[in-house]
Amino acid sequence: MIRLLSLLLLALGALAAPLQADDRLPPAPYAYRQLDNPVQEQKAQALMETLRCLVCQGQSIADSDAPMAGDMRNQVRQRIAAGEEPEAIRQWLIERYGDYVSYAPRITASTWPLFVLPLAILVLAFLLLRRRFAAPEKLS
Amino acid sequence: MNEGAPRTSRWALWLPLAVFGLFVALVLYGLLRPASRDIPSTMIGKPLPAFDLPAAQPDRPGLAQANMATGKPRLLNIFASWCIPCAAEAPQLGELARLGVEIDGIAIRDHREDLAAFLARYGNPYARIGADDVSAVQLAMGSSGVPETFVIDGKGTIRYQHIGDIRADQIPMILQKLQEAGQ
Amino acid sequence: MIAELGLAALWLAAALAVLQLVAGSLALSGKAQGLGGVVRPVAMVQGGLALLSFAALIVLFCQTDLSVKLVALNSHSAKPLIYKLAGTWGNHEGSMLLWVTVMGLAGGFVALVERRLPEATMLATLAGQAFVSIGFYAFLLMSSNPFERLPQPAIEGQGLNPLLQDIGLAFHPPTLYLGYVGLSVAFSFAIGALITREVGPAFARAMRPWVMGAWIFLTIGITAGSYWAYYELGWGGWWFWDPVENASLMPWLAATALLHSASVLAARNALRAWTIMLGVVAFSMSMVGTFLVRSGILTSVHAFAVDPERGTFILALLAINIGAALLLFALRAATVTEGERFTVTSREGALVFNNVMLTGILGIVLVGTLYPLLAEAMGSKVSVGPPYFNPAGAIFAVPMLVVLAVGPLLRWRRDSFSRVRGQLLLPLLLALGLAAGVAFNRGIDLLPAIGLALAPALMLASLLPLRARSLMRTPLPIWGMVVAHFGMGVALFGMASDSAFSTERLVAVYVGDNVGVGPWQVRLDRIEPVAGPNWTALEAKMLASYDGGAAVEIDPQARNFWAPPQQTAESALLTRWNGQLYAVLGEQGEDGRWQLRLWWKPFVPMIWLGGLLIALGGVLALFGRVASDVRRVIARDKIAYRRQKQGR
Numbered sequence: 001m002i003r004l005l006s007l008l009l010l011a012l013g014a015l016a017a018p019l020q021a022d023d024r025l026p027p028a029p030y031a032y033r034q035l036d037n038p039v040q041e042q043k044a045q046a047l048m049e050t051l052r053c054l055v056c057q058g059q060s061i062a063d064s065d066a067p068m069a070g071d072m073r074n075q076v077r078q079r080i081a082a083g084e085e086p087e088a089i090r091q092w093l094i095e096r097y098g099d100y101v102s103y104a105p106r107i108t109a110s111t112w113p114l115f116v117l118p119l120a121i122l123v124l125a126f127l128l129l130r131r132r133f134a135a136p137e138k139l140s
Numbered sequence: 141m142n143e144g145a146p147r148t149s150r151w152a153l154w155l156p157l158a159v160f161g162l163f164v165a166l167v168l169y170g171l172l173r174p175a176s177r178d179i180p181s182t183m184i185g186k187p188l189p190a191f192d193l194p195a196a197q198p199d200r201p202g203l204a205q206a207n208m209a210t211g212k213p214r215l216l217n218i219f220a221s222w223c224i225p226c227a228a229e230a231p232q233l234g235e236l237a238r239l240g241v242e243i244d245g246i247a248i249r250d251h252r253e254d255l256a257a258f259l260a261r262y263g264n265p266y267a268r269i270g271a272d273d274v275s276a277v278q279l280a281m282g283s284s285g286v287p288e289t290f291v292i293d294g295k296g297t298i299r300y301q302h303i304g305d306i307r308a309d310q311i312p313m314i315l316q317k318l319q320e321a322g323q
Numbered sequence: 324m325i326a327e328l329g330l331a332a333l334w335l336a337a338a339l340a341v342l343q344l345v346a347g348s349l350a351l352s353g354k355a356q357g358l359g360g361v362v363r364p365v366a367m368v369q370g371g372l373a374l375l376s377f378a379a380l381i382v383l384f385c386q387t388d389l390s391v392k393l394v395a396l397n398s399h400s401a402k403p404l405i406y407k408l409a410g411t412w413g414n415h416e417g418s419m420l421l422w423v424t425v426m427g428l429a430g431g432f433v434a435l436v437e438r439r440l441p442e443a444t445m446l447a448t449l450a451g452q453a454f455v456s457i458g459f460y461a462f463l464l465m466s467s468n469p470f471e472r473l474p475q476p477a478i479e480g481q482g483l484n485p486l487l488q489d490i491g492l493a494f495h496p497p498t499l500y501l502g503y504v505g506l507s508v509a510f511s512f513a514i515g516a517l518i519t520r521e522v523g524p525a526f527a528r529a530m531r532p533w534v535m536g537a538w539i540f541l542t543i544g545i546t547a548g549s550y551w552a553y554y555e556l557g558w559g560g561w562w563f564w565d566p567v568e569n570a571s572l573m574p575w576l577a578a579t580a581l582l583h584s585a586s587v588l589a590a591r592n593a594l595r596a597w598t599i600m601l602g603v604v605a606f607s608m609s610m611v612g613t614f615l616v617r618s619g620i621l622t623s624v625h626a627f628a629v630d631p632e633r634g635t636f637i638l639a640l641l642a643i644n645i646g647a648a649l650l651l652f653a654l655r656a657a658t659v660t661e662g663e664r665f666t667v668t669s670r671e672g673a674l675v676f677n678n679v680m681l682t683g684i685l686g687i688v689l690v691g692t693l694y695p696l697l698a699e700a701m702g703s704k705v706s707v708g709p710p711y712f713n714p715a716g717a718i719f720a721v722p723m724l725v726v727l728a729v730g731p732l733l734r735w736r737r738d739s740f741s742r743v744r745g746q747l748l749l750p751l752l753l754a755l756g757l758a759a760g761v762a763f764n765r766g767i768d769l770l771p772a773i774g775l776a777l778a779p780a781l782m783l784a785s786l787l788p789l790r791a792r793s794l795m796r797t798p799l800p801i802w803g804m805v806v807a808h809f810g811m812g813v814a815l816f817g818m819a820s821d822s823a824f825s826t827e828r829l830v831a832v833y834v835g836d837n838v839g840v841g842p843w844q845v846r847l848d849r850i851e852p853v854a855g856p857n858w859t860a861l862e863a864k865m866l867a868s869y870d871g872g873a874a875v876e877i878d879p880q881a882r883n884f885w886a887p888p889q890q891t892a893e894s895a896l897l898t899r900w901n902g903q904l905y906a907v908l909g910e911q912g913e914d915g916r917w918q919l920r921l922w923w924k925p926f927v928p929m930i931w932l933g934g935l936l937i938a939l940g941g942v943l944a945l946f947g948r949v950a951s952d953v954r955r956v957i958a959r960d961k962i963a964y965r966r967q968k969q970g971r
Contacts, residue, residue, distance in 0.1 A: 023222040023249040028274040032909060032918050034829050042766075045827070052706045054179055054284035058565050060708070063558040065892075067249055068285075071275035096282030098182045103708025105694075110703045114694055118715050121686045125679040128152060132594075132675055133667050153656045156600065157649040163611070163693070164642050170620050170696045171634045179704065 023067055030077035031070030037081070044077045047086040050103045051076070051093065060103060178303045181282030181290075188296050189280035193270025196247045196255055203244050203270030209296030213321035215243040215314070216290040217266070218278055220250050221258035223286040229305035230262035236311060237265035241318060245269040248278055248286055289314070293321040326391050329379025330470040333420075336372035336427060337460035339365050340453045343430075347450030351443060351518065359446055363434040366449050369456075370424075370431025377411075377424040380469055384411045390476035393417065393469050399482035403856070409493030415617065415633075416469035418496060422613075423459045425504040430456065433508055433533070438956075440529050441521055448515030454647075455507055458640040466636055491551045499544035499571055503609035505537025506578060513602030514648055517655045522595040527588035530602065532945055532952075534585060538578040539941040545571050546934030557892040557907045559825070559922045561930060564712045566621040569692045570612030573685055577605035580681040583674045591735055593662040593671055596652075597678070603652060607645045608685070614641055621696065666737040673730030680723035687715045717770055724777055724815065727808060728784035746787050754780035767823045774819025782812035799947025807940025814933025820902075820926035831916040841923030842870045843904055850908075850917065858884045860893070863908040863917065867897055879908040903927050 035041040048062035053069040061069040061076075079089050093101045105111045183189075188205040195202035208214060217233060219226040237243055245266035247255050250273075272278055281290065281298070291300035291314075299321040306314060343365045350359035383391050384407050387400045397414045398407055412421045430452040437445065463469070512530040516522045548571065553561040562568060581601040587594045615621050618634030665671040691707045698705040728750060732743040758776035761767055767775070785808035788801060828840040838845045848864040860882040866874040879895035897904040902925035909918030 023220060024251050024254065025249040025273060026913055027910075032829050032920075033831070034827070050708060050710050052708070058563070060563075063556065063560055063563070068275055068278075071249075072279065074274050075276065075279055093279075094182075096181060096183055096280065097179060097284065098704055100179055100704035100706050103706050104710030105705055105707055110698055110701050111694075111705055113697070114690060114707065114711065117690045118683070118687055118718060121683050122718075125683060128679070133665070133672065150657055153596075153653045156604070157646070157653050160607075160645055160649055164638065164646070166693065166697055166700060167614075167618075167620060167638055168635075169700050171618065171638060173700075 025067075027067070027070045028074030030074040030081075032073075033077075035077050035081050040080050041077075043086050044073075044080040047080070047089060048073055048076055051090070052101050052103055054097065054101065179284040180303070181284075181298075181301045183282040183298050184301060186298060188292060188298060189277070191270075191277045191280060193246065193272055193277060196245075196250065196252065196269040196271035197259065197264075200264075200266060200269045203246060203268045205296060207268060208244065208292050209294065210242075211294040212242065213291060213293050213299070213318045214267075215241055215318070216292050217243055217245045217287060218248060218281070218283050218289070219245055219287045220248045221254040222250070225305040226287045227258070227262050229287050230265075232306040232308055232311055233265040234263045235308075236306075236314060239311075239315070241315070242267050246272050246277055248272050248275055291317045291321050325379050325382050325386075326388070326470040326472060329376045329383070330468070332372045332376040332379065333460070333464065333470070336369050336376060336423075337457065337464060339369040339372065340427075340456045340460055343369060343453035344450050344457060347446045347453065351446050351450065359442065362446055362449050366434035366452070367431040369453075370427035370429075373424040373427035377420050380417060380420055381408060381411045383470075384408065384417075387480060389478070389480055390472055392471045392473050395473060395477035395480050397481070399480040402482070405490070406493060412496055412500075413493075416463070416467045418500070419459065419463050419467055420469050421497060421500055422504055423456060423463060425500055426452070426456050426459065426507050429505060429508050429533070430511070433511075437529055439525055440515075441519065444515045444519045444521045444526070446515075447518040448511045451511035451514035451518075452507065454514075455510065455644050458644060462636055462640060466633060489551070489555070491547060495544060495548055495551065498540050498547065502537045502539075502541030502544055502578075503574060503606075503613065505533060505540060506574060506606040506609050508533040509537070509578075509581060509602040510606035510648065513599045514651065517599060517651050517659070520655065520658060522588075522599060522659045524589050524592050527585045527598060528952075531582070531585045531589060532949055534578055534581050534602075534605070535941055535945040535948070538575070538582055539938050539945065541571070541575045541578060542934060542938040542941060545575055546931050546938065549934070550931045554894050554896060555891075557894050557920070559827070559905050559920075559924065561821070561927075564691070564707075564709055566692050567616055569688050570615050573612055573688055573692075574605055574608040576681050576685040576688070577601060577608045580678045580685075581605050583681075584678050587671050587674050588662075591663050591665070591671055593665060594675065594678075595659045595662050596656040597675075599656060599659065600652060601678075603645070603648045604685075607641075607648070610641050610645065614638060615692070621692065663736075665735070668733060668740050669738050670730060670733045670735045673726050673733055676726050677723050677730065680719045680726075683719035684716050684723075687712065687719065691715070713770055717773070721773060721777070724781055724811070727811065728781050731785070731788045731804060731808065746790065747784065750780040750784040750787075753783055761823075771819040771823035774815050775823060778812045778816035778819060780812075781815065782809055785809040785812060799950070800944040803940045803942070803944025803947060805940070806943060807937045810933045810936025810938075810940060812933070813929050813936055814931075817926050817929030817931075817933060821924055821930065824925040825927070826923050828921040829919070830921070831912055831914075831918050833916050838919065838921060840904070840921040841925075843921075843923055844868050844871075845904075845906065845919075845921060846874070847917060847919065848876075853880065855882070858882045861908065863906075863919075865895070865906060867904055867906075869899065869904075877904070877906055879906045881908045881910070898928055901925055 035044060045062065049060050051061045051072065053059045053061045053064040053066055053072070055066050055068045056064050059069075061072045076089055080086065090102055090104070094106075099106065099108070099111070105114055107115055188208055190205050192204040192206075193202050208216065215236065219229070233243060243265050245268070247269055250271065252271075255269075270277070283290075283301075285303070287305050289302040289306060290298055293299050300317045302310070302314065343362055346355075346358040346365065347362045349355040350357075350362065380393075383394055384398055385404065387394060387398050387407060389395045389400075393414060393416050397417075398410045402410070411417045430449060433452070434445075434449055440448070509530050512526065512533070516526050548568070549561045552563070553559070581598065584594045584598045584601055588598045614634070614637045617637060620634060691712050694707050695705055729740075729743065729747060732746060754776050757779060758772070761772045761775050785805055788805055789797060792801075826841045828838055830838050832838060832847050834847050834849055836847055838847075844867070846866045848866050851862050851864060853860050853862045860880040862878050862880045865877050865879070867877055868874040875897060877895040877897050880893040882891045882893055883889075884891070892907050892909070895906045897906075902923060905922040905924060907920040909920060911917050
């Protein structure tokens with residue numbers, strides 16, 4: 001039953017299911033508050049959409065009401081406001097949680113097939129395609 | 141059939157089956173060895189991040205990373221009063237404290253009164269308790285939930301991470317990790 | 324009693340599936356020609372029995388028969404009847420029973436109506452359908468019996484997650500299942516054709532309506548699911564590249580490619596092996612998707628989600644069904660020549676190109692979805708999300724959409740680009756103009772910019788096949804193609820516009836405060852408590868006015884369900900022709916201010932409007948084809964009747 005519910009929850013996309021009671025503390029200052037500078041806010045938003053919520057099942061921190069996701073948004077927005085670059089913040093998190101925390105896979109020893117496979121598909125498609133076509137003069 | 145119709149080369153015909161074979165092998169592996177749900181910290185072996193947390197309770201001082209490098213291995217317990225497994229873990233922490241292990245705590249997103257009630261009910265094994273109201277130190281440690289327990293060696297380096305509550309039968313293992321950190 | 328009846332019907336249906344397979348195989352091999360005659364009736368009765376079994380389960384759920392384990396676990400006597408009904412398939416066992424029911428009915432229906440193919444191919448097809456069904460019957464009967472009784476009837480059912488009690492969600496799974504399982508017919512046709520080596524236009528014409536029907540349901544299911552996620556989750560997102568979403572997208576991509584290659588086969592007797600391949604792949608993707616969702620293997624961040632026993636059973640089933648089909652393909656396809664040739668610039672050439680691009684996108688989605696599993700096997704944890712899927716998918720999707728604009732204008736077999744260049748001038752200028760306009764507007768990312776430039780040109784170009792035609796006499800399938808392609812452009816525009824122009828406002832306000840979001844002014848008028856059948860909620864009465872116009876009230880809610888306790892945010896949507904205002908009520912802060920999330924999303928409804936247009940295009944084409952088939956059958960019967968009379 002729990003298993004099924006979790007699947008259905010996943011189907012619903014309502015994925016935040018921490019197995020804990022909720023805390024009573026108000027959200028972190030920038031969990032639900034945008035930065036005043038719209039350029040910075042846009043940067044922060046773009047980054048948050050590609051960071052994985054650690055206590056949810058498959059949501060970015062931009063799409064989650066989990067308190068920890070709020071704390072992560074707070075962290076991201078404050079760092080952006082302090083002038084940090086989005087990729088530096090991503091790097092900071094990857095140093096702590098590994099590649100799991102980022103939805104944007106880096107090219108590493110364990111992820112190269114992700115990037116090689118699309119190219120391989122293209123090449124293979126081209127090779128197979130070439131065989132299907134005839135030169136116009138041969139058709140008449 | 142017309143003359144000279146292009147024929148798909150034979151190796152290409154076996155390709156789908158080969159790809160499917162790989163898929164089955166991969167999924168079988170995943171089924172037989174279900175992935176753990178834990179997200180381990182990649183801070184093991186690195187020094188503690190810099191932090192300085194205010195006291196979460198009047199009777200215990202706050203916690204800074206400078207307090208952790210005492211020349212002797214310590215436990216850093218990340219917990220919260222609103223977390224049910226943390227309550228289940230409390231007797232084990234009490235037992236470890238009784239055995240002479242020094243334990244520092246970081247309370248995540250906790251109301252002061254809730255925390256006081258929690259400590260009064262389940263015991264207070266902590267030497268210091270820092271209040272981390274926005275999970276900042278938790279994020280800096282690479283911790284992804286409560287409770288988690290880190291073994292910190294005498295120089296302030298993170299040596300081990302235990303995810304989830306410490307069960308009674310895991311106390312010797314924790315002591316072992318502390319001993320290893322002390323060498 | 325009803326439970327026992329349902330179980331008996333299920334066993335009988337399974338036995339008939341075995342008979343269908345054995346009789347079909349024997350008749351095919353020539354050992355018992357006489358058995359061939361029983362295959363069709365057996366297929367029909369098998370479908371009927373599966374339906375009877377499913378009907379029994381529906382009755383049990385509607386009566387809330389708590390002596391049945393499945394009902395006790397998933398239903399509750401106080402639930403509204405409609406959700407009791409939906410509860411039948413809202414669980415593992417019930418949904419698998421729905422699966423075999425659809426499969427049995429589809430097989431029975433094929434047996435009933437399909438008379439165009441050689442009888443041997445039909446026997447092989449029906450035997451193939453039975454072969455796949457048997458596995459699922461075995462799965463149900465051995466490890467997922469939906470009719471299991473409890474030793475002691477439960478006093479009350481455990482209920483259903485309130486989130487699932489949503490009318491849209493209640494009918495979302497059966498819609499998708501009709502699509503998934505409908506593709507099994509294409510799979511069986513492909514197997515039948517491989518066995519008898521009868522691959523030609525007649526095969527494609529017989530298979531096409533089935534693929535089309537399944538594809539329509541898939542399109543509607545995916546569109547509805549996306550809209551549901553959009554309004555229910557409260558964050559304004561409509562596609563998350565979540566494994567479950569990808570599981571529904573993969574069969575759709577394969578089925579789309581299959582539809583187009585079947586057209587080539589039907590019209591030009593080319594792409595034989597390729598069409599067979601796609602027929603196998605499309606249903607394989609349905610099964611793989613279902614497996615990935617049902618086994619919980621990709622959601623295993625929660626340990627309880629994995630059920631290795633059931634997962635292994637479905638995997639074995641997959642390995643046998645798909646493995647056998649692909650093995651047959653590898654052994655037989657070399658003798659199925661590719662058929663007629665054509666030049667690069669021809670209708671076939673464009674369709675082949677798009678087939679390959681669709682396959683490429685399918686490959687990306689499959690690789691990206693499975694990659695975390697592969698990484699896990701190599702000892703690392705990786706997440707793959709939109710930053711991978713969007714650009715990687717676009718590498719294939721953008722050239723595909725460009726060719727989609729040109730392809731329908733080309734002639735079959737051989738054509739030249741210079742012939743259609745004139746017609747394409749206008750869309751091309753439109754695309755270039757828009758691209759220039761977008762380029763001036765900095766701050767729009769590359770992908771949405773491409774989408775914004777491409778979509779209107781695509782919409783315009785998709786209408787070109789209607790040029791110089793009498794609209795009254797244009798055949799329905801042509802209309803279907805035009806509408807579906809136009810829908811692609813519409814959906815693309817919605818997607819690009821959403822990511823390029825959406826504005827978001829997160830604010831904390833007191834009652835009476837005004838908030839601006841895009842061209843809107845929104846005033847939080849008051850907060851009121853409201854109560855529903857099994858929830859209470861705080862409802863915000865907000866007055867929204869567009870560009871200084873008259874205010875319209877919208878009422879987002881923060882709902883609290885009490886059994887089980889759960890909070891949901893019910894968003895409020897205000898739709899205008901040029902976009903949607905999206906409002907969510909959050910929590911009240913300690914200072915008394917209310918947290919609001921507001922979005923202005925220009926043209927976002929075009930995403931789902933486009934999806935529905937695509938499905939409508941499918942309906943038109945299906946209707947047109949079936950109507951002309953029926954006309955042909957009637958004409959043939961008339962001739963036969965006349966001949967018969969003359970003979971006398």
